[in-house]
Amino acid sequence: MxxxxxxxxxxxxxxxxxxxxxxxxxxxxxxxxxxxxxxxxxxxxxxxxxxxTRADLMVAVYRHQIDACAEAGPALLAAAESPFAALLDWVHLFVDFLATKHGVATVWKGDAAGYTALHQLFLDRLVPVLAELLDAATKSGEVVADIRPYELIRAVGDLVAWTVQDPGYDVRRIVTLLVTGLRQPQPTRVQSSADER
Amino acid sequence: MxxxxxxxxxxxxxxxxxxxxxxxxxxxxxxxxxxxxxxxxxxxxxxxxxxxTRADLMVAVYRHQIDACAEAGPALLAAAESPFAALLDWVHLFVDFLATKHGVATVWKGDAAGYTALHQLFLDRLVPVLAELLDAATKSGEVVADIRPYELIRAVGDLVAWTVQDPGYDVRRIVTLLVTGLRQPQPTRVQSSADER
DNA sequence: TGCGAAACGGAGCGGCGCTCCGTATGGTCA
DNA sequence: TGACCATACGGAGCGCCGCTCCGTTTCGCA
The missing domain is CATH 1.10.10 (Arc Repressor Mutant, subunit A)
Incomplete structure (x- = not known):
């Protein structure tokens, strides 16, 4: 007490x-x-x-909003026309969340001093949600590439992390490219061309 | 004089x-x-x-190495078994260049004070190279997605920018996923599912 | 060898995250 | 209501950072 x-x-x-x-x-x-x-x-x-520390302040300020993003996952899965559509929608919701918090994306990765706690909070709350969405899209046959939830959220977060108001760059297009890329099997890295040089 | x-x-x-x-x-x-x-x-x-400024020092230190990365593009295009293979190889060369310079990737994006000059040097030297590679791969029909060289190099750089020695995350797999995603047309964002909710 | 322009070095500036201790405040009890 | 005590307060100052500025030193030339 x-x-x-x-x-x-x-x-x-x-x-x-x-x-x-x-x-x-x-x-x-x-x-x-x-x-x-x-x-x-x-x-x-x-x-x-x-x-x-600064990190403690940031965690306190953003905790509830990260929770809201997490809770949107199951709701999208229940309502979308397909698991893949839910996955894409949720990823874009995550992008919107990061991009509309002025500069919060820059603390997405915890390398900078003091930002580790917020990064950890992101992972703890959001990776299980993404896992559920990926699992459903894989079971429905819509996702065939082998990727772990941590890898995907890390990549998406990294892509958004540097977003500024840049009219020449729409990160959402890139994110869509990445996620839709999951629908085809991934090639092994082309080694034969390197051997022939 | x-x-x-x-x-x-x-x-x-x-x-x-x-x-x-x-x-x-x-x-x-x-x-x-x-x-x-x-x-x-x-x-x-x-x-x-x-x-x-710090930026001037960094530019001076890394200029020759960025040049070397730029010059590798045409060589790869001449030697690879296909334009797409050259594109993928060059992108991975770029990833290697960023990832093996301890922390240089963190200045890839010039938001932080003083890093703008290095970022500009990256773009000035490397975007034209990527443009040549993308053009060849598009003409050969291997790339069908619509993406500008600036967008691609930005995305790849952003993905690598936070790379640390993380055994749980291989950024090269993600980069390969992104680049091979260029081989299929991109969907428009799924709007009908949002309308039905 | 002397001169003058260029180059030097490092103390100190303002700004940052954070600490620490004298002072102030809230809450309880008689 | 006033006294007491534990808790909470505020802001000057700490060390560190990028960078400045000016008295001192050095280089090169005649």
């Missing part, structure tokens, strides 16, 4: 989460923690007491 | 380039400029006088 928290703690944590969501939406997730603390009207010490 | 440069200028620039190549290879391209300057045995002022 958690001890009862003081009113000011609850109030400040709420203020921080609200401010972070606003600041991340306008300035991107690389906004400084100073900007977040100032927007919340609290001091730096308070921010770090509630969220010991 | 450039004025003759002093001996110490030449010596220091050579030292900086050598040191940067070594430091980038061991510590990654995100190594500090202090580390590079120290490894070269010169001061910070000297480093910045020769290379006004």
């Amino acid at each position: 958690t001890p009862k928290r003081r009113a000011d703690v609850e109030r400040n944590e709420r203020a921080l989460l609200d401010a972070a969501a606003r600041v991340f939406a306008t300035s991107g997730v690389n906004a400084t923690v100073r900007e977040v603390a100032a927007a919340a009207g609290v001091g730096m010490g308070t921010l770090y007491r509630h969220f010991p | 450039t004025p003759k440069r002093r001996a110490d200028v030449e010596r220091n620039e050579r030292a900086l380039l050598d040191a940067a190549a070594r430091v980038f290879a061991t510590s990654g391209v995100n190594a500090t400029v202090r580390e590079v300057a120290a490894a070269a045995g010169v001061g910070m002022g000297t480093l910045y006088r020769h290379f006004p």
Whole structure:
């Protein structure tokens, strides 16, 4: 049983989460923690007491939205005209989720310091959903290529990770290309041409 | 006619380039400029006088290697058993180039401050090569999907950009999936299932 | 050998994530 | 209602980063 928290703690944590969501939406997730603390009207010490690292703050801000993305998977599978259609729809939903969070995609991969927790949260929540969709599309014979859910979500996330407002590049087309590529068997890498050189 | 440069200028620039190549290879391209300057045995002022930003240093270090990658394209096209095989081989050569430079892939996309120049160099040198390969493979009927060279190199670069030594993920398989996906026409996005929900 | 232009080096700038300790506040009890 | 104590606070300052700037040094030429 958690001890009862003081009113000011609850109030400040709420203020921080609200401010972070606003600041991340306008300035991107690389906004400084100073900007977040100032927007919340609290001091730096308070921010770090509630969220010991930037990553903790990001996880807290985005947790519910990642959950929503996860829950959309089974719903799409139940409603779509085919498992493959559900798979494609869900992948695009995932793309939309990443792309519309200003800069959140850049923390999709946890190499940068502090982003590992958010990346882990993505995987823990979304890989099982994708597994279910891939499994259904494989059983229906629509997906024949051998690919694991982790590989696919990793690839899609990586493709979206750098999305900026670039009129010359529509990442959704590329994602569709990748996913529809799953419908044909994959070649072994062409080695004979290398041997003949 | 450039004025003759002093001996110490030449010596220091050579030292900086050598040191940067070594430091980038061991510590990654995100190594500090202090580390590079120290490894070269010169001061910070000297480093910045020769290379006004980090990007300038990176461009100088990697220019010749990007050129080599570019020159491999026509050679592969002349030697491969088919234009598509040459395309796939070249794309994998590009992947190898990015993946074996410790961390250089992370600067493939120029969003991060200072990396724009290197990204631009990649595009200026490599997009025309890929264009030639794609054109040949399209004329031979092996590529039917509509994709521009910029889109493809962007996608491949983005897929590789986050590559780490991850035994659970072979980016080359994904790249092969993407490129071989070009051999089938792309579907329009499935809209009817969305309308029926 | 002296001169002057070019090149040097590194302390310090502002900005970042984060720490730490003197001060303030909330909640309970008498 | 006031006192007390544990908890929470805020922001100056830490180390680190990319980069600047100016007093000092060095190179090359006559």
